[in-house]
Amino acid sequence: MSTDPSADLSQRVATMSESATLAVSAKAKELRAAGEDVIGFGAGEPDFPTPQHIVEAAQAACADPALHRYSPAGGMPELKQAVVDAAAAHTGLQAEPAQVTIANGGKHALYNVFQALLDPGDAVLIPAPYWTSYPEQVALAGGEPIAVPTTLEQGYRVTVEQLEAARTPHTKAIVFTSPNNPTGAVHRPEEIAAIGRWAADAGLWVIADEIYEHLVYGDVAFASLPVVAPEAAPRTVVVNGVAKTFAMTGWRVGWTIAPTALAKAMSTMQSHATSNVANVSQKAALAALTGPMDEVARMRETYDRRRFLAQERLDAIDGVTCPLPEGAFYLYPSVEGLLGRSIGGRTVRTSAELCEALLETAKVAMVPGEAFGAPGHVRVSYALDEHQMLTGLDRVAQALA
Numbered sequence: 001m002s003t004d005p006s007a008d009l010s011q012r013v014a015t016m017s018e019s020a021t022l023a024v025s026a027k028a029k030e031l032r033a034a035g036e037d038v039i040g041f042g043a044g045e046p047d048f049p050t051p052q053h054i055v056e057a058a059q060a061a062c063a064d065p066a067l068h069r070y071s072p073a074g075g076m077p078e079l080k081q082a083v084v085d086a087a088a089a090h091t092g093l094q095a096e097p098a099q100v101t102i103a104n105g106g107k108h109a110l111y112n113v114f115q116a117l118l119d120p121g122d123a124v125l126i127p128a129p130y131w132t133s134y135p136e137q138v139a140l141a142g143g144e145p146i147a148v149p150t151t152l153e154q155g156y157r158v159t160v161e162q163l164e165a166a167r168t169p170h171t172k173a174i175v176f177t178s179p180n181n182p183t184g185a186v187h188r189p190e191e192i193a194a195i196g197r198w199a200a201d202a203g204l205w206v207i208a209d210e211i212y213e214h215l216v217y218g219d220v221a222f223a224s225l226p227v228v229a230p231e232a233a234p235r236t237v238v239v240n241g242v243a244k245t246f247a248m249t250g251w252r253v254g255w256t257i258a259p260t261a262l263a264k265a266m267s268t269m270q271s272h273a274t275s276n277v278a279n280v281s282q283k284a285a286l287a288a289l290t291g292p293m294d295e296v297a298r299m300r301e302t303y304d305r306r307r308f309l310a311q312e313r314l315d316a317i318d319g320v321t322c323p324l325p326e327g328a329f330y331l332y333p334s335v336e337g338l339l340g341r342s343i344g345g346r347t348v349r350t351s352a353e354l355c356e357a358l359l360e361t362a363k364v365a366m367v368p369g370e371a372f373g374a375p376g377h378v379r380v381s382y383a384l385d386e387h388q389m390l391t392g393l394d395r396v397a398q399a400l401a
């Protein structure tokens with residue numbers, strides 16, 4: 001027997017790495033706590049407080065003894081209904097409450113999906129750059145994550161041809177995220193329809209992560225895959241949540257809208273793994289989905305303004321190429337032109353080293369592209385106070401001058 005207890009960890013977790021995005025924000029917070037003036041561009045969360053009417057609904061829920069008890073593991077019936085109604089109103093999706101499973105955030109909802117769908121050896125196509133948790137979650141379920149690289153030149157919008165080239169007899173599912181984290185890319189409805197038709201023809205499952213559905217800018221419109229490609233609907237799972245739209249990352253409410261058998265399997269899983277999501281949070285999510293949307297519109301307008309300000313500044317830096325994102329709240333500039341340069345007295349060879357150098361010299365935290373399966377880039381969130389954002393970008397420009 002080994003004397004090192006860490007050697008006893010299961011194979012499943014032994015090779016897993018910590019979420020890079022959470023690690024960067026934790027590092028920034030740690031430096032701040034130590035008195036350093038660090039500006040964080042790492043976090044994927046709105047800088048706004050949760051709208052007041054949602055907070056008040058939660059306060060009322062706290063005071064209701066009926067909510068001090070367990071509720072159905074897969075979610076409160078009224079919240080499931082609200083999820084269905086909100087999806088119908090915003091995207092046109094027709095679904096039943098029995099298709100909904102309420103989970104502890106979109107992240108947990110995705111975890112459920114992979115656990116309930118994948119067997120060892122099943123491959124999942126994940127267009128890259130991708131959100132950092134998808135491959136880890138697929139691997140944790142015994143599946144094989146297959147990255148499908150996309151480029152800045154194609155606007156990071158994956159094509160049917162690229163997906164088809166990556167497909168093998170082992171492919172069981174694809175993850176489709178539009179608007180995208182980290183690139184901010186938003187697929188056009190006809191592109192989404194084509195991907196949905198292709199998936200249906202190939203008999204593949206689609207995991208459509210729609211968590212940024214309300215954060216699209218300019219003339220670009222959001223479209224839901226099972227709506228524009230109804231033939232894909234029998235094997236499509238829509239993943240969503242309140243975190244990004246309603247500035248509710250800490251409340252931990254997300255959900256899936258899935259074919260009924262899968263929804264039932266995920267609820268059963270939750271009945272053993274977590275039981276219900278906190279009732280107070282579910283009531284808050286109910287208030288969010290059924291209440292006024294003007295605060296959401298105001299937050300979106302603010303992000304929209306910031307995306308221009310930040311893109312202009314980043315793109316003006318020699319060695320940085322920064323496209324204007326169309327959705328979510330991230331910029332994803334290429335920093336290839338900076339690699340090999342000396343920054344703060346050290347030569348940076350990778351985007352990870354660049355982020356380390358910027359944290360040390362400019363006191364600015366950004367997430368390296370390595371975390372998203374696309375090195376040579378950095379992810380810059382613009383969900384932070386505008387003055388802070390501009391100060392931070394000035395510091396980056398100075399450090400790179």
Ligand SMILES: Cc1ncc(COP(=O)(O)O)c(C=O)c1O
Binds near residue numbers: 108177180209240241
């Ligand atoms: C693409 C994407 N999906 C899902 C999530 C999960 O969000 P949450 O678990 O906070 O609901 C995130 C959060 O960063 C995300 O960016």
